[in-house]
Amino acid sequence: MAPAQVMTATEAPSITTLPLVAGPLVEYRPIHPTFGAEATADFSSITSELVDEIKQGLAKYGVLVFRKTGLDDARHVEMSHLFGDLDDIAPFVSGLGQKNRLTSDYLFDVGNVNPDGTVMQPGTMRDLLLRCNYHFHADSAFNPRRAGISLLLAHELPPAELGGDTEFADTRSAYEHLSEGRKEQIKDWVVMNSQLQCRRNANTDKNGxxxxxxxxDEFDPMKHRFGIHRLVQLHEPSGRTNLYIAAHAHHVEGMGIEEGQKELKGLLEYVDQPKYTFRVKWRDPGDLVVWDNTCVLHRSVPGSYAGKYKRDLRRTTVHDMGPQAWGLNEVGATWRNGLD
Structure with a gap:
């Protein structure tokens, strides 16, 4: 009988330790067939690597929705700085004699909370001015340097059944679906943008x-400078072409004002179709929505919470860092539309 074989410790098979492979810092679940995604990320550590991945996600999806981020004002601003140069609210606060109730001039107060902490009431001047937000727009299209990325963080929300959602529109797919004849017609249009145009339209009744x-005169667009930008643009991060159109669009350069406004209204109505839009429902404080103003539009949705419950949303705005940031305006100009 052959002797039994005994495996000693030195003969035990070796185990090779493989290096850890880092997974993605951001994961995505598409919301709409053409754009937008629910995204997940760990915001306990804010790094340039995390921001770079978010930028990559924005290039593809245009809008990213993060839930329960745990961010506060300080970390919201800290992260936003990593995206690029930030716009600030100081010119508006000083220019309009307002008071900033928030801790940083980099935070735009876009909710319905007054400086004294009370709920904004319908019909007040602040309410009239903010009604522009109910129309599809791109942040800062009316200024010499437009907005790039916006980061909107929820702090306090009304009961979900009372509304207060935010809608988005995909201007890349909208452009792609235009007929070749229409693309040729609008390819060289230059749009004159004014915040005052949107504010007036938002406060005009059904009879005009x-x-x-x-x-x-303070609210007459023709009495102030315009933010001048081309209608058809290349979206550099994705390499796709899009419509840079907003409710701030007042007229088309070189075209009769009435004719231009009719054309611009038609384009906005075209973009405002279910196949190009989706709605984000805010759920919890800490929800964060990040979007690229150069390829999507957004608007706030009215609700029955108005005048009753707080809807405290705070936005940081990253200036467009690309080659089309200044449009056809003077590079380096610091004026703000409506305060010029």
Missing amino acids: ALNPLLDT
């Missing part, structure tokens, strides 16, 4: 009558 509070 403008609220008298805004029927002054």
Whole structure:
């Protein structure tokens, strides 16, 4: 009988330790067939690597929705700085004699909370000015340097059944689906943008009558400078072409004002179709929505919470860092539309 074989410790098979492979810092679940994604990430450590991945996600999806991030004002601003140069609210606070209730001039107060902490009431001047947000727009299209990325963080929300959602529109797919003839027609259009145009339209009744509070030179777009940008642009991060159109669009350069406004209204109505839009429902404080203003539009959705419950949303705005940031405006200009 052959002797039994005994495996000694030195003969035990070796185990090779493989290096850890880092997974993605951001994961995505598409929301809409053409754009937008629910995204997950760990915001306990804010790094340039995390921000770079978010930028890559924005290039593809245009809009990213993060839930329960745990961010506060300080970390919201800290992360935003990693995206690029930030816009600030100081010119508006000083220029309009307002008070900033927030801790940083880099935070835009876009909710319905007054400086004294009370809920904004319908019909007040602040309410009239913010009604522009109910129309599809791109942040800062009316200024000499437009906005690139916006980061909107929820702090306090009304009951979900009372509304207060935010909608987005995909201007890349909208452009792609235009007929070749229409693309040729609009390819060289230059749009004159004004925040005051949106504010007036948002306060005009069904008979075309403008609220008298805004029927002054202070709110007349023609009495102020325009943010000038091309309508058809290359979206550099994705290499796709898009429409840079917003509710701030006042007229088309070189075209009769009435004719231009009719054309621009038609384009906005075209973009505002279910196949190009989706709605984000805010759920919890800490929810964060990040979007690229150069390829998507957004608007706030009215709700029955108005005048009753707080909807405290705070936005940081990253200036466009690309070659089309200044449009056809003077590079380096610091004026703000409506305060010039």
